[in-house]
Amino acid sequence: MIDDDVTSYLPLPQTQFHVLVALTAGERHGYAIMGAVEESSGGVVRMGPATLYGSLKRLVDAGLVEESDRRPGADDDQRRRYYRLTGLGREVCRAEADRLAHLVTTARINLRPGIA
Amino acid sequence: MSGHRTYRSLTLLYPKSFRVRYRDDLVQHHHDLVEDRGLVGGWLRSGLDLTVTVPVYQLESIMNSRHTALVLNLVTGLLGTAGLALVLVGFPIGLVLLGVAVVIAVTQRSELARSLRETSPAQRRRRFAAAAVLAVLAAAALMVAFNDDEWGDRGAVIYNVSFLVLAIGSVGCFVVALVGRPRTHGSMTR
Incomplete structure (x- = not known):
């Protein structure tokens, strides 16, 4: 059951949903999020630096994503910031996935051959 | 040289709040792009992104709630000051301030409408206080207009106009405070 607090965030803009999905796999820094989004979308969604950080800013401000305490390894740039999903972010991501799944099911049913 | 300084300089085009928070990340991201995809590929992605996002973020920054609240407070403050100036100083300064308030209200009417739609409890309290x-x-x-005969006709007109300006400002504040509803956190834009 989805509560009102979660549904008030839906529908999520596409880029924000992609970012949330990328973070379901664990904590990531900005460039890794971009790579994950590109990979999961088959190269269809390509985000530039400001598009990505604009989405992250909105997600952080909305409490769906937070900056992680994790610091980069010794071989990586120490200034990198890592991000992770909050509990609310995970719930919203799940609710959006359910919403889209329902939409896809409806589309498939309606588009079956023989249905006007 | 991948032009990091150039890209860093170009980030000055973003609104200050965004730039202060993410400038280092943006430059780092651009650096990674150039390393991974080459100078042309990296700049193509960053340049296109910059071209699309700068106007969007600037527009969002202009339209944010702080700005709308500022416009409303400015118009209310000017109306109040105009009323006071009419009483204390006389017509010229009071009318100029009244004119400025009207011009700002007309040119920024969309911001005023937005401010009317979205508000916070603290803003509502401030607006009720301003109305009072x-x-x-x-x-x-x-x-004073009813009881003071020393001012003559001109004085009576000044006090009547002052009353009108202050009363309109008061009613305006009250209505804005009354119909404004709290902001919701779910309004996430692209």
């Missing part, structure tokens, strides 16, 4: 202060001033102007 303006109402007291309006009542004072009206009482």
